[in-house]
Amino acid sequence: MSVAEPAGAESLRRRNAAAVVRSLRVDGPGSRADLAARTGLAKATVGTIAAGLEEAGVVRELEQVRSGERGRPGQLLTLAGGRPVGLGLEVNVEYVAAVALDLAGTVRREVTRPVSADGVVAALAEVARQLAADLAGAGLEPVGATVAVPGLVDGDDRTAVWMPNLSATGTAVADAVDQALGWSGRTRVTNDADCSALAELHHGAGRGAGHLLYLTGTVGIGAGIVDDRRLLRGARGFAGEVGHLPVGDPAARCGCGRTGCWEASVGLHALLSAVGMEEVGTPQETAAAVARAAESSADVREGVAVVGRWLGRGLAIVTGVVDPGAIVLGGYFAPLGDLVLAPAADELAATLASSALGTPDLRLGELGTGSAATGAAERALEDVLSGTSDLLGA
Ligand SMILES: [Zn+2]
Secondary structure, three states: OOOHHHHHHHHHHHHHHHHHHHHHHHHOOEOHHHHHHHHOOOHHHHHHHHHHHHHOOOEEEOOOOOOOOOOOOOOOEEEOOOOEEEEEEEEOOOEEEEEEEEOOOOEEEEEEEEOOOOOHHHHHHHHHHHHHHHHHHOOOEEEEEEEEEOOEEOOOOOOEEEOOOOOOOEOHHHHHHHHHHOOOOOOEEEEHHHHHHHHHHHHOOOOOOOOEEEEEEOOOEEEEEEEOOEEOOOOOOOOOOOOOOOOOOOOOEOOOOOEOOHHHHHOHHHHHHHHOOOOOOOHHHHHHHHHHHHOOOHHHHHHHHHHHHHHHHHHHHHHHHHOOOEEEEOOOHHHHOHHHHHHHHHHHHHHOOOHHHOOOEEEEOOOOOOHHHHHHHHHHOHHHHHOOOOOOOO
16 A cells, blocks of 8 residues: 555645646636636645745746736636647658647747658658757656658557558657657557647637547548547547548549549549649649639539539438537648538538537638648647646656
């Protein structure tokens, strides 16, 4: 018991401190009394925790708006960031990106670099090494690192089991970042749509939504599902692999060799074929060009609407399964705006069995390129925000 008790007290202190920080993140600034009410902790406990967090620079008192005594119970506390940062990295065929995000949700560092000739793993390791040195110089302390990858990641959060466009399967990505940071086995790897879902939840169109479906649109289609503010992963970590659901035009040929897959009707190539245009640059740049062409062409508008209707049809099916509350359309869908959103919303409402089910709120993604790195950084903060590891780095 003499060993177990201090360990239990330590873990309780960690969890209580994390609960206070989570409350300030989700519900905004509050007095010590507010925080006690929100978290269910005793006021005295909140006072002790707040003092420790204030000393560490993670929390500060808001400027006085009226004259009053500093530190009195009614004084509002807010997140100040402090030294702990989550590192979010993203790799894809075009670039490597990295974001350092503090507990207040402020981006403290941001780097984007084209993928080098040495390959993505070498480029990723180099970015991680430089960022780590930069953070150390600035007195910031990485408390976790997550890499967003365009592929399937096993439930162990490290093993990439399928990345069709990058030759970096297995734990190559996780190992490279671990090595760059001087860690062993701490770096996580997460599907990029899952990461973008977290980014939109915390910083974009999903703010205020506890349940969220994020759909990314490129040549393929992938979903990230947030259930009660946590990623829904499934038995093997593959939840959200919706691209090949058989809900598209039955005649449309898919890259997987079959016909009728959802992404064969709503992926980027389906859009280009529907509007009779060619790819120009990234999927987002291509969609922006389609949106410009739609301003003067009814045919282009109708082509986008056809894609939008297939999109709404599939979203209705996914809605029936996960009841998302809000759906955020990212990737190439976002620059198309209402051209795709309006027909998708109409078809979604029309396909749901009953309006009593409640039509999810359909929104456009706000974060664009780089959202996966931001979401990966959020994921990297999860252990300290859940109290699994110590946010004060002890
Ligand atoms: Zn397919």
